[in-house]
Amino acid sequence: MKTIITIQHTQSVHHTNGMVGSWTDWELTEKGIEQAKRIGEKLQAELGDRAKDFVLYSSDLIRAKQTAEQVGKALNLTPKLRTELRERNLGKCCGKSVQWLRENLERDEKTIDDKMFSDGESRRDEWNRLKPFFDEIMSNNEQNIIIVSHGDLLSVFNIMFLGLGVETLNTCEMHGAAGGVSIMLETDDGKRIIKKVSDMSYMN
Template sequence: MGTLKELFVVTHTESIHHVENKVGGWYDTDLTLRGKRDAQATAERLAEVLGEREVEIHSSDLRRASQTAQAIAQRLSFDVIETPALREISYGAAGGQPQEWLDARYVPAPDDDRLDHHCGIDGAETRRDVATRVFPCVEAIVSRPCATQIIVTHGFTLSMVIAAWMKIPIEACGFVSFPAKSGSITHLRQDDFFRSRAVIGLADASHLTR
């Protein structure tokens, strides 16, 4: 039994907004020095796993993700395809504000409005907004002929990438959550016999030293 498709989903490593305790979302900051080291460690782990395989690398266009992807690309000697469709959820007016600013204003989603709740922040995306851009992006990536692909994205968006891979309907994504540390690797696989889409490894960060 061979392998039809393998997908490795990486969450970007530590960014400046993390250490400054600011809201991320679409607020665009670079990796920290630690983030750059962790990106190199992530790249090394992927190189160990992938060996000499041909690989496609897809990434969010936000700097913290694209810089993580570039570290992987340099180690594996492949180019990066960037897209805004893989960005983190937007927190609208809260982006770049101190985390305390968001905490004081954020309204958690009620159980009966998980997909379309705007959390009380002007310009913020809903879960449906994120899923609506992520799902077709993942489907387009997976439909490409390359058998091994890497997606570099963000913590919240990772959950939607996995949901899209598993073909969970958007309407069922109100409670979907796959927590992951920065620099984690999630391994997804579809075999060429049963064609089942499996989660082989979830949010593995064992390659990072803390």
Template sequence: MRNIFVVVHPEASHHTDGLVGGWFDSGLTELGTRQAGAIARALADRLDGRKPEIFSSDLSRARRTAEVVAARANTSITTDPDLREKSFGEAEGKPKEWLRARSVPLPDVGERLRHDEGIPGAETRMQLAERCYRALARILESPVEDQIVVTHGGPVTLLIAAWIGMPIEAAGRVQFPCASGSITTLRKDPRNFSHQLVQLNDVGHLLQA
């Protein structure tokens, strides 16, 4: 059995300020800090005393969430820059309207992963996908049965795609929307070794915050 709990960091200051996140290093808000506590309690209930490994994006909002979860689980965290949100280049930290006015939308058909959004310095979705596939491969090298991955909204889809074995070139067509503060559960069945998406975007625990 292997359980991977993929957590999207909760409310951060760039959300409330209407700014583009990406690699802009915003911190948790007061509500976000309470939500991190609710996430930690929910994960503790699911782990039922088992000690997990915790991996986190190195950006403050994710790392702080992971620290709250780790304190509850009495364990440490491993930070990994490959778990960061997609970089939006020059748009980071600017108002979201600035990005919307300049961004070139994804095409319906054709090249979507390598699409140039028109923002200097921004990553393509392929670059994000390559990071996420690498990160999950490293996480799966460990034999530990319970793992927690604290990341951002953008990487979740690509971590799921990597988990189910989707070829990276096909990942440009999929999206698994997950809200801030959500928990998504991935599991490897010990009988037939299938990779399961057990629960997507669980936010019920946030009512506690």
């Protein structure tokens, strides 16, 4: 049995100041740090001694890294930083406001191949960036995995975990919220099960 717990990073500065997240390296707010601490504490209470058997992966962007560090403190785990887990790169609007994005949008995203900005990533690009990491963790000997990442990236991860193709993202997706915790299982015979999706109660 393989267990995968995904955590969407908690409240970041860009959630409060009207700026674009993407590859801009925003830190967590004080509230976000407290939220991450509570997630770690609740996971420790839930996992108990089993926590030591987990491997913790995180996006290297600061807001995810800080979330993973707080969770890791509670579970006595050190995050392994992976660039594949970064949020989708939106190109030239990084460092700009959400209002600027709306006013300067180059293309509406109607399909997974459309890019809001020509120097950014499409959803297919994001999928292709994530896929080697996904294949790695699904095929290796790590049976207990925690992943800290970002909203758009994790919505792609969810579809990938269900064994659906990238084109599925043209018609549906499973999107979470900041601080949401999802729990997924793969049984020994290869059946994939999602037990929780973006459970916000871990921050309570």
